[in-house]
Structure formats: structure tokens, C-alpha cells
Amino acid sequence: MVDLVILGEGQTEEVFVREVLAPELGARGIFAHAQPVKTSRTGRGGALNLDRVRLNLREILAQRGDTYVSTLFDLYALGPTFPEFVESRHQDPATRAARIERRLSDDIVSHTGCRRERFIPHVQPHExxxxxxxxxxxxxxxxxxxxxxxxxxxxxxxxxxxxxxxxxxxxxxxxxxxxxxxxxxxxxxxxxPVIARRIGLPAIRAACPHFGQWFDKLTALQPL
Incomplete structure (x- = not known):
């Protein structure tokens, strides 16, 4: 069994993970749980910046050492606090998202000390x-x-x-x-989330390659 926490930008992403993504992953033995970004003691969702993301991910990664953690953030909603956001602004959206993901992985591993394989960042182009x-x-x-x-x-x-x-x-x-x-x-x-469920993940994965690559990474996870 593989446990996975997906830190989402807000409630839309939380519902999408719970109602569309999690059932597909669950059928493959990957048990995904959605969690929106905490913005305050009681606030949830939106207002992304790197410091806030670091705090959220540090908390999640510290809870259990046998859980994978991923993200579902919109490229459109990121800003200059995220590594490579400015430098990549003229690149193809999927290339840009992948570049930010790589640097975000480096950053989170450095700040949390977690095993690199536990963190699988995903930035969705453009949203x-x-x-x-x-x-x-x-x-x-x-x-x-x-x-x-x-x-x-x-x-x-x-x-x-x-x-x-x-x-x-x-x-x-x-x-x-x-x-x-x-x-x-x-x-x-x-x-x-309702429209996404109507479309279905197979069609979304085929039409949206960067999303499809993320899904493939998640389904390939092995127990820690």
C-alpha cells in the first residue's frame, strides 16, 4: 500500500483530487489524500508563496516518514518567490512547469531534509x-x-x-x-471538478501531456 498526500492550491483542487484523481489512483493501490494549503490558523487555499508552501510541506512531510507528498499548483498562480518562475517566463508552458518543479524539489528537500523520492512536485500549466x-x-x-x-x-x-x-x-x-x-x-x-469527472482521467491524460506524466509518476510509486 502507498499513501500519498497531495497539497492543493485550494478547494477546487481538493475536490478534484478527492472525487476524480483518488479513485483512479486507489484502483492502482495508491491511496491519495487531498489537503489545501493552509494560509493561516483557520484559512485554507490560495495566496501561494514559497515560504507558505515550505511551511505546509515541512509539516506534512514530518508527520510520517512513509508517506509520499505531491502538489497540485497552478502555474498561473505562482509568483516570483518560486525558483525559476521569472527566468522561465518565455518558455513553453510544460517546459516552464517542469523547470520550476525541479527547482522546487531541490528547495523542499534542502529545507525539510526529507528523502528526495518522497516529494513529487506538480505544477499545472497554466491552471x-x-x-x-x-x-x-x-x-x-x-x-x-x-x-x-x-x-x-x-x-x-x-x-x-x-x-x-x-x-x-x-x-x-x-x-x-x-x-x-x-x-x-x-x-x-x-x-x-464536476466537468473533470464527466471528461474522465483517461481523456485528460491523453490531451494534457504534463498532467499525464504526473499521473504516471504517481502510479509508479512503490511502498516506502
């Missing part, structure tokens, strides 16, 4: 909502009134090599596109 563009029909199925936007959503998807390439400006990030286009409004915590 969780990119995964939903795997199948825009499933987005529209979440609310019948959204079907009138199917062509606009298909047009967005067709302009990019993969959903993970849909860009990350404050106007054109995947979540911003959904928020501005859909009416009734897209609600991240309510709709995101």
Missing part, C-alpha cells in the same frame, strides 16, 4: 481549468444554457496545441475565458 478544455462538450453539459457557447469554446481549444498551452494572461487564462464567456457564470469550486 486547473486547462484540463477542462480537453472536451468542451462536457463543459457545456454541466449547464444546458452553456450549449450556445460550444462553438466559441471549440474555437479557443482549436487555436492551441494542447489545453495546457491555453495562455495565462489575466484576461486569457483558461478560467478567465470560462468566467467571461459562460452565462450563467462558471463557478470554479462548483463546476470544475
Amino acid at each position: 486547473f481549468e486547462a484540463l477542462l478544455f480537453t472536451d468542451v462538450r462536457k463543459i457545456c453539459e454541466a449547464n444546458p444554457l452553456w450549449t450556445r457557447h460550444d462553438r466559441a469554446l471549440e474555437d479557443i481549444r482549436s487555436r492551441y496545441e494542447t489545453p495546457e498551452h491555453i495562455n495565462d494572461s489575466p484576461v486569457t487564462a483558461p478560467s478567465k475565458r470560462l468566467t467571461s464567456l459562460l452565462n450563467p457564470p462558471y463557478k470554479k469550486k462548483t463546476h470544475g
Whole structure:
């Protein structure tokens, strides 16, 4: 049996791990538990910075020595406190995410003293909502009134090599596109995990290579 804690950016990621990712991993003997980032004694989710992530990961890694720990952070939400965030800003999103992951791994291992194999960082290009563009029909199925936007959503998807390439400006990030286009409004915590579940992990993994590589790393974990 393999135990895995996934530190998520917020409640959307927490629900996605619990309802979509964990059942798939569980079928492979990987028991995943979601935990949102603690921002204060009672606050959870959002407001990522490197110091806060270090504190959260140090606490989780210290609880048990036989548990793996991973992350589910949006590249879009990171900032200059994270290693390589600024230096990689003109690179392909998956290359950029991988570069940040490598340096984050070095940083956390250095600050916590944990065994390197226990920490498997994942940074999602550009954000969780990119995964939903795997199948825009499933987005529209979440609310019948959204079907009138199917062509606009298909047009967005067709302009990019993969959903993970849909860009990350404050106007054109995947979540911003959904928020501005859909009416009734897209609600991240309510709709995101539901749509992802409708699409299914096999389709998401095939359409989103960086996410798929992370999933493959998790399924290859062996008991510590």
C-alpha cells in the first residue's frame, strides 16, 4: 500500500483530487489524500508563496516518514518567490512547469531534509481549468444554457496545441475565458471538478501531456 498526500492550491483542487484523481489512483493501490494549503490558523487555499508552501510541506512531510507528498499548483498562480518562475517566463508552458518543479524539489528537500523520492512536485500549466478544455462538450453539459457557447469554446481549444498551452494572461487564462464567456457564470469550486469527472482521467491524460506524466509518476510509486 502507498499513501500519498497531495497539497492543493485550494478547494477546487481538493475536490478534484478527492472525487476524480483518488479513485483512479486507489484502483492502482495508491491511496491519495487531498489537503489545501493552509494560509493561516483557520484559512485554507490560495495566496501561494514559497515560504507558505515550505511551511505546509515541512509539516506534512514530518508527520510520517512513509508517506509520499505531491502538489497540485497552478502555474498561473505562482509568483516570483518560486525558483525559476521569472527566468522561465518565455518558455513553453510544460517546459516552464517542469523547470520550476525541479527547482522546487531541490528547495523542499534542502529545507525539510526529507528523502528526495518522497516529494513529487506538480505544477499545472497554466491552471486547473486547462484540463477542462480537453472536451468542451462536457463543459457545456454541466449547464444546458452553456450549449450556445460550444462553438466559441471549440474555437479557443482549436487555436492551441494542447489545453495546457491555453495562455495565462489575466484576461486569457483558461478560467478567465470560462468566467467571461459562460452565462450563467462558471463557478470554479462548483463546476470544475464536476466537468473533470464527466471528461474522465483517461481523456485528460491523453490531451494534457504534463498532467499525464504526473499521473504516471504517481502510479509508479512503490511502498516506502
